[in-house]
Amino acid sequence: MKQYKYPNIKDWKSLCERPLQNQENLSEQVKSIFDEVKISGDKALKLYTEKFDGVALSSLKVSEIEIEEAKNLVSDDLKSAIKIASENIRKFHASQQEEKKIIETTEGVFCWRESRAIENIGIYIPGGTAPLFSTVLMLGIPANIAGCKNIALCSPPDKDGKINPAILFTADLVGIKNIFKVGGSQAIAGLTFGTETLPKVDKIFGPGNQYVTFAKQLALNYNMAIDIPAGPSEVLVIADESSIPEFVASDLLSQAEHGTDSQVILLSNSETIINEINIEIERQLKELPRHEIAKIALQNSKSILSNSIDEAIDFSNFYAPEHLILSIENAENFTDKITNAGSVFLGNYSPESAGDYASGTNHTLPTNGFAKNYSGVSLDSFVKKITFQNITKNGIQNIGKNIELMAEAEELMAHKNAVSVRLKYLENEN
Numbered sequence: 350m351k352q353y354k355y356p357n358i359k360d361w362k363s364l365c366e367r368p369l370q371n372q373e374n375l376s377e378q379v380k381s382i383f384d385e386v387k388i389s390g391d392k393a394l395k396l397y398t399e400k401f402d403g404v405a406l407s408s409l410k411v412s413e414i415e416i417e418e419a420k421n422l423v424s425d426d427l428k429s430a431i432k433i434a435s436e437n438i439r440k441f442h443a444s445q446q447e448e449k450k451i452i453e454t455t456e457g458v459f460c461w462r463e464s465r466a467i468e469n470i471g472i473y474i475p476g477g478t479a480p481l482f483s484t485v486l487m488l489g490i491p492a493n494i495a496g497c498k499n500i501a502l503c504s505p506p507d508k509d510g511k512i513n514p515a516i517l518f519t520a521d522l523v524g525i526k527n528i529f530k531v532g533g534s535q536a537i538a539g540l541t542f543g544t545e546t547l548p549k550v551d552k553i554f555g556p557g558n559q560y561v562t563f564a565k566q567l568a569l570n571y572n573m574a575i576d577i578p579a580g581p582s583e584v585l586v587i588a589d590e591s592s593i594p595e596f597v598a599s600d601l602l603s604q605a606e607h608g609t610d611s612q613v614i615l616l617s618n619s620e621t622i623i624n625e626i627n628i629e630i631e632r633q634l635k636e637l638p639r640h641e642i643a644k645i646a647l648q649n650s651k652s653i654l655s656n657s658i659d660e661a662i663d664f665s666n667f668y669a670p671e672h673l674i675l676s677i678e679n680a681e682n683f684t685d686k687i688t689n690a691g692s693v694f695l696g697n698y699s700p701e702s703a704g705d706y707a708s709g710t711n712h713t714l715p716t717n718g719f720a721k722n723y724s725g726v727s728l729d730s731f732v733k734k735i736t737f738q739n740i741t742k743n744g745i746q747n748i749g750k751n752i753e754l755m756a757e758a759e760e761l762m763a764h765k766n767a768v769s770v771r772l773k774y775l776e777n778e779n
């Protein structure tokens with residue numbers, strides 16, 4: 350990690366840049382994948398799967414036999430861990446259901462909102478560098494609670510043309526039957542346009558690498574809705590003298606191991622702690638199977654010495670990290686100061702990987718500074734909220750005059766008239 354003294358505000362923007370690939374190449378490539386998939390459907394999906402995933406597929410859809418076989422390949426211990434995590438995720442997301450609240454804004458004027466599930470959704474499960482079956486829980490469970498009817502799951506196949514068994518087991522656990530062996534931006538294009546095999550959906554969910562994330566943003570141009578830009582993982586840790594270097598180093602490495610384009614940031618008001626954490630990183634790195642990936646991610650990463658914890662929080666709010674860990678004394682006292690972050694972990698015993706798997710919160714979170722204007726995935730992401738109003742005779746008499754005045758001021762006389770005819774009718778009735 351490169352080391353910095355607390356920067357002058359004019360340097361914050363450049364310090365907060367994420368390790369993006371050449372945006373021009375990326376966008377050109379993804380756009381041409383979209384064009385091809387739009388024209389050639391399955392044929393293009395198969396060609397890109399051969400090119401990027403190294404496997405020629407005869408069928409894109411996972412068969413029922415494959416799902417049954419996969420269930421036997423997952424150990425009982427892992428099955429039970431997935432089930433325990435799924436209960437916590439279910440509890441937390443079920444608590445996000447809203448009661449219908451009817452508000453009488455003026456006497457006789459009743460307004461409320463009701464949620465309706467988005468019927469046809471596509472969920473993307475990353476599988477390029479690691480088979481993220483935990484993401485199936487993070488998207489499948491809230492989709493179930495919301496009542497989404499048709500769920501299509503896409504994930505890249507391995508070199509043998511198979512989807513990881515744990516992904517198939519977890520999909521089966523949450524009731525997802527339509528599973529397709531297609532990844533990357535071609536999967537997003539397939540769900541956007543629909544092909545002979547893939548359904549066209551109303552909204553696409555799920556994290557992914559830069560290709561997937563750019564593709565989701567491109568899909569917006571084709572009347573598609575997306576959850577959030579949830580790209581390469583990142584974590585920012587704020588540490589003080591009370592933090593345990595071994596713990597902090599493990600948290601930083603947990604996100605660095607996701608991909609070479611991940612980024613981790615450490616801020617501390619103690620130079621001693623920064624040095625100790627760096628020593629720990631070097632020690633733990635050697636023991637990681639994915640050390641080559643993490644090592645490259647660490648080259649994109651920074652440690653910053655601040656003068657105070659408040660200063661560190663100011664910088665973090667500007668950076669808007671996907672994950673923020675407050676590894677500081679009395680971390681709960683600082684939560685009000687956090688204005689931009691996807692998900693926050695407090696104290697020494699809240700590792701980020703708890704949120705990745707099992708605490709209950711969603712791990713599909715905004716990256717690349719999007720925590721400034723997006724929330725992570727939640728139950729709300731899977732529903733539309735429809736507003737209702739029921740206005741009584743008394744109600745229209747109470748607000749009618751105001752509406753007439755406002756409509757007239759906007760020179761929209763038909764609007765005014767829609768109220769006037771009713772007020773006149775009621776006058777005659779009395």
Ligand SMILES: NC(=O)c1ccc[n+]([C@@H]2O[C@H](COP(=O)([O-])OP(=O)(O)OC[C@H]3O[C@@H](n4cnc5c(N)ncnc54)[C@H](O)[C@@H]3O)[C@@H](O)[C@H]2O)c1
Binds near residue numbers: 402481578579
């Ligand atoms: N923000 C979040 O909520 C969140 C959650 C989980 C994971 N993630 C991130 O998701 C990402 C998963 O990435 P991944 O790569 O492991 O899996 P992935 O499934 O997102 O991407 C793999 C696919 O990328 C495509 N691809 C690879 N190289 C390409 C190229 N040169 N040109 C065009 N397409 C190409 C291929 O089609 C391949 O199937 C990681 O960066 C991880 O940090 C983010």
Ligand SMILES: N[C@H](CO)Cc1c[nH]c[nH+]1
Binds near residue numbers: 483484583671712
């Ligand atoms: N940390 C990732 C989100 O950035 C989610 C994840 C899934 N599995 C492990 N980690």
Ligand SMILES: [Zn+2]
Binds near residue numbers: 582607
């Ligand atoms: Zn993770």
